[in-house]
Amino acid sequence: xxxxGTNPYDLPSVWDLDDEMEWAVQDLIPLSGIxxxxxxSGTGKTWVxxxxxxxxxxxxxxxxxxxxxxxxxxxxxxxxxxxVKRNLDQLGIGRVEEFRIxxxxxxxxxxxxxxxxxxxxxxxxFLVVDALVRFNPGDEQSAxxxxxxxxxxxxxxxxxxTVLLLHHTGKAATxxxxxxxxxxxxxxxxxxxxxxxxxxxxxxxxxxxxFKSRFAPGRDFTIELCPGRGxxxxxxxxxxxxxxxxxxxxxxxxxxxxxxxxxxxEHGLSHQAVDHVLEELPSQ
Numbered sequence: 001x002x003x004x005g006t007n008p009y010d011l012p013s014v015w016d017l018d019d020e021m022e023w024a025v026q027d028l029i030p031l032s033g034i035x036x037x038x039x040x041s042g043t044g045k046t047w048v049x050x051x052x053x054x055x056x057x058x059x060x061x062x063x064x065x066x067x068x069x070x071x072x073x074x075x076x077x078x079x080x081x082x083x084v085k086r087n088l089d090q091l092g093i094g095r096v097e098e099f100r101i102x103x104x105x106x107x108x109x110x111x112x113x114x115x116x117x118x119x120x121x122x123x124x125x126f127l128v129v130d131a132l133v134r135f136n137p138g139d140e141q142s143a144x145x146x147x148x149x150x151x152x153x154x155x156x157x158x159x160x161x162t163v164l165l166l167h168h169t170g171k172a173a174t175x176x177x178x179x180x181x182x183x184x185x186x187x188x189x190x191x192x193x194x195x196x197x198x199x200x201x202x203x204x205x206x207x208x209x210x211f212k213s214r215f216a217p218g219r220d221f222t223i224e225l226c227p228g229r230g231x232x233x234x235x236x237x238x239x240x241x242x243x244x245x246x247x248x249x250x251x252x253x254x255x256x257x258x259x260x261x262x263x264x265x266e267h268g269l270s271h272q273a274v275d276h277v278l279e280e281l282p283s284q
Contacts, residue, residue: 021215024126024162025052026065028208030189030215032124034153034163037208038178039194044203044225045166046079047087048194049128051231052164054093056126063223063233069098070126070162073119075110076103077134078166091230110135114152117159124160129153132167132184140180150187157189169193177211189214205234224276232272245277 005011022031029035029052039045055062059069076084084101093099102110113135120127129135138145157163165188170179177193178184185191191212197205203225210218222234234241248263249255255263257278264274 023066023068024056024070025062025067027216027219028052028062028065028190028221029162029164031068031162032157032160033189033215034157034165034187036165036167036178036184036188036191036212037194038167038169038192039196040169043194043196044206045194046083046130047091047203047225048206048208048223048231049074049130049164049166050084050087050093051091053099053126053128054088054091054096054230057096057099063221063231071123072099072126072128073116074099074101074128074130075113075135076101076128076130077110078131079103081105090225090227092228093230113156116161117152117155120156120161121159124162126162126164127156128164128166130166132165133179140184143181143183146181146183147187150183154187185212188212190218206231224272234273234276241273242277242280245274245281249281 023029024031037045037049052062052067053072053074054060056067056070057072059067061067081103084103104110113129116127119125133140136145136149138149140146153163153165167184168179169176178191189212190210192208192210195207195209196203197207199205205222205224208221208223210220212218223231224234225231245260245264248260252259252263257274260278261271261274265271
């Protein structure tokens with residue numbers, strides 16, 4: 001049933017409207033919703049956003065999570081072209097027409113969000129905003145300014161766009177999840193703070209901790225960047241890969257890597273998780 005109606009007399013009954021829950025990225029990003037990724041500058045949130053955008057544009061899984069194929073429009077007022085192309089190369093994202101990046105290197109800078117309403121209604125895209133502070137003309141600490149900025153973003157979602165906002169965490173104790181007015185959290189449907197464990201000063205292992213979920217119980221994710229291949233998933237906190245692999249080695253001395261992986265699989269550990277542990281353990 002169409003969601004038409006311009007006055008109280010011709011509004012359709014809410015009980016007749018389709019309300020089936022769908023995901024752009026399973027359990028991570030809701031379809032036609034607003035998702036917030038927050039992290040300290042340089043942690044790797046843009047890497048994650050590029051990886052997810054590439055997966056959605058291709059209709060391919062992201063770290064084992066199913067995606068819905070959508071046209072992608074990535075609005076970038078944060079990064080230079082050389083950084084964007086480096087990320088795409090290291091993530092293994094090849095040319096795909098459904099993935100469009102509108103950056104500062106284009107003739108016209110990325111559009112303001114309220115200029116994309118017609119595009120959102122026509123194409124129902126996966127829309128990435130990098131970063132929130134670069135598009136918000138007001139004071140992010142002001143509830144009034146933040147509320148006014150978030151209104152067209154909700155309208156984009158209502159028209160069918162799936163919106164991913166990238167934002168920064170702050171230094172104050174009250175800004176560990178995100179910087180700015182509490183109206184930022186109030187306006188989104190899903191929100192994650194991303195913590196990183198770099199390797200050789202480069203993005204390596206990231207933990208995505210959910211701190212808001214309107215649609216379903218939130219999940220945390222731990223992922224790792226493999227240059228040239230993209231991100232892989234590590235096991236959830238419920239399973240301790242290192243402790244499990246050590247226990248297998250003690251119980252089955254002399255087994256090689258392939259045999260250890262076969263035994264670890266019975267405990268629910270992936271080959272990637274076992275490889276990660278074995279790299280850290282002494283060779284003997």
